[in-house]
Amino acid sequence: MNHYRLRVMDSKSWPTTGTVQVRASRRQLTDCHSGSGETPGLSRPSDGAVFGEIKTRIKSKSTSDESEEGQMKGRRRTCTSAEDHIETFRPSSSTEDGGTCTLTIIRKRKSKETEGTRKRSRKTPSHQATTEASSIDKPGTSLSANSATHDSRAAFEGKYEEGELLVEGGFGSVFAGNRKDDNLPVAIKHVLQINIKRTSMLLDGETSMIPLEVALLLKVKPIGAGTSVAVTLLDWFDLDDELILILERPVPCLDLIDYMNSRGPTLQEQEAKTIAKQLVDGLIEVHSRGVFHRDIKLDNILIQTGPDVPRVRLIDFGCGAFLTERMYTTKQGTYVYTTPEWFLDGWYWAEPTTVWQLGVVLFAILHGYLPFSNSTEIIYRNPDISDCLSFYCQSFLLSCLIKSPEARSTLETLRHHPWLI
Template identity: 40%
Template sequence: MGVTFGKVFNSVEQDVVFEVVEATEDENPQEKHWRLDSIPCDNELLSTSGYTESRNTQKSGKRKAFANNGPVATKKRALDPPAMFKAKYRQQEELGPEGFGSVFAGYRKTDNLTVAIKHIPRDKVVLMHKDNNGKQIPMEVAVMLKLAAESERHSAPIDLLDWYDLDQELILVLKRPWPAVDLLFYITAKGGCLEEKEAKIILRQLMDAAIDLQQKHIFHQDIKVENVLIEYHTNGIQVRVTDFGLSCFAKKEDTYQIFMGTHIPPEWHKQREYRAGPSTVYQIGAVLFDMLQNPTFRADMFFLQQRTKWWYSENCNNFLKSCLNKDPEQRLTLQQLRNHLWLR
């Protein structure tokens, strides 16, 4: 999600106006709302005074008789997904484009929790996943649901709070760590490159996140400085991984032919084929390159063709070479890199 989480904005709130449409019995909307918790029953759905109606109505001055004089029964009318979204969240200014969609600032009305609201046009949702019940759901949602179920509360990936699958778009509501900026903004604010010592702190956490994803059989596919979030704490920083729009479930032996990420591994140029592990290692090397060098890493740049700066330590140079080797079989694995001398 990158810079969209950490963009500085003014205090003027900009509301997005939604038209609330009441669903009638004749309508059969295709929109579906999915949440991390169980889908509520009809009598548990959100309702307001504007969405209730009395069964004891009067028409043309005629009153219908009832057997008892107890309280008038009311029927709760379920809100459609756009109205449910509006009832629960307030959307504010746009933070910026991200991947295949746009991201807005916002907050949850019940507790003012800051959130990032990601809008993805439906035709841009390119990867789908079939769940155990045979339902097709967006791959990004499936991956983040798995992460939510199997990760610690304060894990590296950003938390998915809600999602709304509409006719025209997919809306993801994500927890927005604050204060935080993406790694590209962080590097720029530091003058365009980081000291090796600081880069090492960030890379340790990024390596831990990458290994965690691999153990959960998740292939991010687009690790880059824009998709690494630096969250500030009083006792230091926490690295988080964002934007799972190109992610998928992967096994160690799986190979892929279509590459949609940013840092394309050399083997794809040569063989039109790549695997999750070596590609992730290559992308982590590109992130380290961007932290230490002023030029932005490009897909056609290989470390062995670059002039390294004299103040890089020998172990740092070795780490970079191990990540950016043209031959994927010669790159170290994620676990081997985590145990590398440079990260100790």
Template identity: 40%
Template sequence: MWSERDMLDKRSVELHVEEIGGKHEKEPFSSRYRCGPLLGSGGFGSVFSGQRLSDGLQVAVKQICSDRVQHWTRLPGVLRPVPMEIALLQRLSEVGGHSSVIRMLDWFEVEGRGFLLVMERPPQSQDLFDFITERGALPERLALRFFRQIVEALQFVHAHGVVHRDIKDENIVVDTRTLEVKIIDFGSGAPLKESAYGEFEGTRVYSPPEWVQTRSYHAVPLSVWSLGVLLFDLVCGDIPFEHDQEIIEATPTFTRRVSKECQALIRWCLSYRPEDRPSLEDILSHPWMEGGEEEEEEPSSLPSVSL
């Protein structure tokens, strides 16, 4: 479920936590979970396969080194500060979660290892970067199916006071059997606020002109800009902008045949001025988004969806 671009040798790197226990749990991590080979590694830390011992559930274990954590916060009943990512994921979990947002099942602080986040691990999953790399530009109906789920998930995330700040193809995983998607990796996330943000730890080529030019942005216009980049990526097979000047010009050049309605939605999301961009509700009510509701295709009828 994690990007192959960050894959390391799974056979040679494993996480050993047998001798250390969780700080906030009566039972240590090793009493509740078994950790397996490395799945992927990057700036966020490392992700390992894992299994819950009580029922055999397959999980992903994300290890975060304390010295890589940029933002800390406190949780009720927890003495020491924890990474912001833990607090954000716990907040979303406590309100019931969302089918298109990855769920944190547990977390531990371990001596000398930093923090371990136990995440759900959807079966038969592939991130959208690899999905698009293998298949090329997606049919609009399939792109719409993915995009609607992502926008609705962001509505949920924002409604519960969280902003992701790194929406991109690598942070969306697809269940290749059901075509259901999940947003992953809240490591760049923050509490949602109405005022401007002056820091950004997301991905440069998904960042909006106002960040490139003024080092400042607001949560919703940032998210909508990133959605515009993502939708272009889905229907054209690659992102629209590679360099800062291209981001500032905010004029995508369509490299594939794309319907006028889809082009219009992408251009709206990629409006230069933040105040000219749609809201998430505007996106969901756009004619292109509504066009796919009546005749939703089944997974079996879509091309190249099984691995």
């Protein structure tokens, strides 16, 4: 049996790093090299671990895979530039933030769209994506004082105590920590300024260029004493050399891979349904706030455990963008979660991309491996869905993983799917 080495986040109170082998497909895997050129092993775990006993972190496969990307360019029907650039999109008139990229707190969810309207909007999108320079058209609502940035390292060190390193990657580093005045557990994320994208926002009555990730986290921040699927941004420090984000750290919690493997090699369908329902509702909430996460994957989903029903939380909006119904032309977050339309055409829409990534996540927790390992499989092969799953569960997965973005289900349609009712 072939195994595909995946890298996943091992969580106790927050994800940490480890490695293991996880089966990637029943088929022989080919073309599984990462963006860095490293070839994952196709063997059983060297430490003798039983398949499914995971303390891992999903190996991100960059969409900058040069050799495969070169092959795909020849197949694109209507290619557009796909080079990375700072991009902030102006939300369409149907979004609830008034059609501007400035920050507006949304107090109710987006109204349900008809399927006909959704299909028309997908077929006739604008190809123009605004950059951060044009995101300043109208100032949004002013943020409260506790959302303001700090620019002093002394202020950070005076308020927070930093502990052990939890995870480190190309994005930066995340440490466990505590807020000194009340010992609240926090996650402290450090990102070098060279990696920061910025956008225009109105903070306390003054327009400023702030980090895009901060803007997105503020948009999804719960209103008042409410709750949100997104892990809350508590504080942030915009220093000369780095950005420091102070994030809620749910305790106890596990990332979705660790949670899955604490229950067995895969999740039972009923438990997967509970998670799927929360994910669909949560993603509708995120979209209603005018935010496109763009990197929904196993690594970025936490399961907050405790005496009640496990609660789904979303982390890492570092690949996110403002929501729009226009086409996006920058690379998506993680290679093996990338949509067929990106490889074929070099563009994608927000909602069909979110639905596709949701389908990949649910397939993985129900089967114990990812449905696709390379762009050829993503474009041409149908997912190998288990016959042991119920008819409605199979239908739900298929409706997420339809190759055509126009035909793919919407989040609102999924919310009312028979499998979730």
